[in-house]
Amino acid sequence: MSNRYLKEKGIESLLFASGAVAVVALLLLCLFLFKEGALLFENYPVSDFLTDRRWLPTSTNPQFGLLPLLFGSLIVTVGSILFSVPLGIAAAIYISEIANPRVANFLKPFTELLAGIPSVVYGFFGLVIVVPMIQDTLQLPTGQTALTGSIMLGIMALPTIISISEDAISSVPRSIKEGSLALGSTKWQTIYKVTVPAALSGISAAVMLGIGRAIGETMTVMMVTGNSAIIPGFPSGLFESVRTMTATIALEMGEVPQQSDHFHALFAVGSVLFITTLILNIVASYIKRRYRFSL
DSSP, X not given: OOHHHHHHHHHHHHHXXXXXXXXXXXXXXXXXXXXXXXXGGGTSOHHHHHHOSOEETTSSSOEEOSHHHHHHHHHHHHXXXXXXXXXXXXXXXXXXXXXXXXXXXXXXXXXXHHTTSOHHHHHHHIIIIIHHHHHHHHTOSOXXXXXXXXXXXXXXXXXXXXXXXXXXXXXXXXXXXXXXXXTTOOHHHHIIIIIHHHTHHHHHHHHHHHHXXXXXXXXXXXXXXXXXXXXXXXXXXXXXXXXXXXXXXXXXXTXXXXXXXXXXXXXXHHHHHHHHHXXXXXXXXXXXXXXXXXX
């Protein structure tokens, strides 16, 4: 055997081992998470966990209702997407289709750089700047509300949405755009009737990944949403303090007694969060593959 063949086989084996380790680590993580979460239901009914409207883990009669945490996560996520999706898609269209090449070459890496800022920095900015601004502007008792969390999560989701959407728009074949212009369409008509529909699958994948980022965020929402475990209304709940699933785990896991029902309840919440994020990632991957093969 030649040295080249042995080298190639060694690289192939190393890559296979790396992939296998990643898969095994993920499976062990899932096993540990679901095993600890399932122990809650030996003493606490599954139906109560899924339908109870109160999260009172330290009361005399503990209640581990998922609904306040689930709806808190939902309203913050929906608010962040309503804020970030129009802004992110508009920014992607500007960078890809309208901006001067020099401006575009500056804006694209700048937006991607925003994704590297630690979440605690976003949370600190929200706590010091956005929270007082929301409180004073809307005359609220507190600025730590679902709206504040939505704004901050929307800002954090923007780099993902802008970057992937811009890639999708830029990947639309030039011949399609030129054909539209040759038929008499204006530049704006070509953008919103031809280019954006052609890139819709990629834009949809960007939105799904942005939602995944918003649902899984912990530190920022813990700092700016007030952490009140109540079921919010909609849209009135945007102006109330809420608590998300991620913030609940981060706030309570450090103080909870090991192997208690409260301990296992937090793992059960984590299992729900894991399943939700997994579904979103599967949907995003499917949409992205569909987009890739449609061009």
